[in-house]
Amino acid sequence: MSTNSRALISSTEAKAPFFVGVDVGGTSIKIGVVDDYGRSVDSGEVDDEGKHRCFVSVRTEPHPQNATVLISDTIHHILKRLGIEADACKGIGLGIPGTMDMQTRKLRQPPNLHSWEGFAMCDELARQSGFPVIFCNDANAAAYGEYWVGSASGKSSMALLTLGTGIGCGIIIEGRSIDGATGYGGECGHLVIDMAEDAMLCGCGQRGHLEAYAAAIGVARRTMAMTDRRESSIRDRISPDTRLSEIAKIVYQEAEKGDALALEIVMDTARYLSLGIVSLLNTIDPACVLLGGAMTFGGKDTPLGQHFLDHVRNEVKNRSFKAIAANVAIDFAALGADAGFIGAAGLARENFRSKTG
Numbered sequence: 001m002s003t004n005s006r007a008l009i010s011s012t013e014a015k016a017p018f019f020v021g022v023d024v025g026g027t028s029i030k031i032g033v034v035d036d037y038g039r040s041v042d043s044g045e046v047d048d049e050g051k052h053r054c055f056v057s058v059r060t061e062p063h064p065q066n067a068t069v070l071i072s073d074t075i076h077h078i079l080k081r082l083g084i085e086a087d088a089c090k091g092i093g094l095g096i097p098g099t100m101d102m103q104t105r106k107l108r109q110p111p112n113l114h115s116w117e118g119f120a121m122c123d124e125l126a127r128q129s130g131f132p133v134i135f136c137n138d139a140n141a142a143a144y145g146e147y148w149v150g151s152a153s154g155k156s157s158m159a160l161l162t163l164g165t166g167i168g169c170g171i172i173i174e175g176r177s178i179d180g181a182t183g184y185g186g187e188c189g190h191l192v193i194d195m196a197e198d199a200m201l202c203g204c205g206q207r208g209h210l211e212a213y214a215a216a217i218g219v220a221r222r223t224m225a226m227t228d229r230r231e232s233s234i235r236d237r238i239s240p241d242t243r244l245s246e247i248a249k250i251v252y253q254e255a256e257k258g259d260a261l262a263l264e265i266v267m268d269t270a271r272y273l274s275l276g277i278v279s280l281l282n283t284i285d286p287a288c289v290l291l292g293g294a295m296t297f298g299g300k301d302t303p304l305g306q307h308f309l310d311h312v313r314n315e316v317k318n319r320s321f322k323a324i325a326a327n328v329a330i331d332f333a334a335l336g337a338d339a340g341f342i343g344a345a346g347l348a349r350e351n352f353r354s355k356t357g
Helices: 064-082 121-129 138-149 210-214 216-227 244-256 260-284 303-319 322-327 336-356
Strands: 018-024 028-034 056-059 089-096 133-137 157-163 167-173 288-292 329-332
Touching: 018 064, 018 138, 018 336, 028 064, 028 336, 056 064, 064 121, 089 121, 089 138, 089 336, 121 133, 133 138, 133 336, 138 157, 138 167, 138 288, 138 336, 157 260, 167 210, 167 260, 210 216, 210 260, 216 244, 216 260, 244 260, 244 303, 260 288, 260 303, 303 329
Parallel strands: 018 089, 089 133, 157 288, 288 329
Antiparallel strands: 018 028, 028 056, 157 167
16 A cells, blocks of 8 residues: 655644544554644654654553553644644544443443553543544544545545455445444444355454455465465465464565466455445445555555456446446545544544534
């Protein structure tokens, strides 16, 4: 996937009000400021290559109270450095993997953050920071970023599938994130695409889910099974010490070199992915479906990535209602790793606008 190349603006060029997006990961947290037009404000920090960043990254504290204090302090530090008055910032969007109990407003089953279970982080961050805080699942936040200022900008509805170790999904319809009654709306990585008793096992413990076939771990397991039976350059690059998480990258690299089995695995992944997309289309009929994440086989910047995308499109076309296939746009996401905090900020903006008219 290509990196986000959106131009940054200074706080003096930006249009108030401002919103803060927080994208929580298992090891680091991205915090960035976005203006009312969805433009990323230069954070004042630079990366290892000397390029200006649109976010500040802090470590993910294992204790949620410590993490909340760190996030709050960092937000106030950023606003002060940018010269943005506190009353010009109208809200924080907090994007976290997992869900929040809508009744108690406590976090529920955040992956890789088990010590955060049951913590009322939105309420505590609001108390610490002094700003309104809204919760959003990280996949829904990324989807909103693409809907607002990314590849789905101008579309009435969209779904984003993030392809990585697992498959995340966010759905946005008419500006609203589809969260569901219990916060599990959009868990399309767990659509059932194989009903066989020996279907591949998903990380959630159930069999036959889309994620088990089209996510990186599923690709790795399919690859291991196929290289046992067929000649391929992949075999020379895999040893007992090779981690499953590395095998999808090896498949991509060998497919780029023209290895027949690697190419077959990539196209099979596109076919499996299309099965999930068709179910999604038949359920919500979105105007746009985007593919993002680390496992897009080079994305828009490579011939293999385009071939992968074309195969997804063709498979979807062959399996969908004609009217749906003629209407839906299927493409790669545009914002890369910045989509999460941009979308979280955008959802905070949506919340602010809904309350102020």
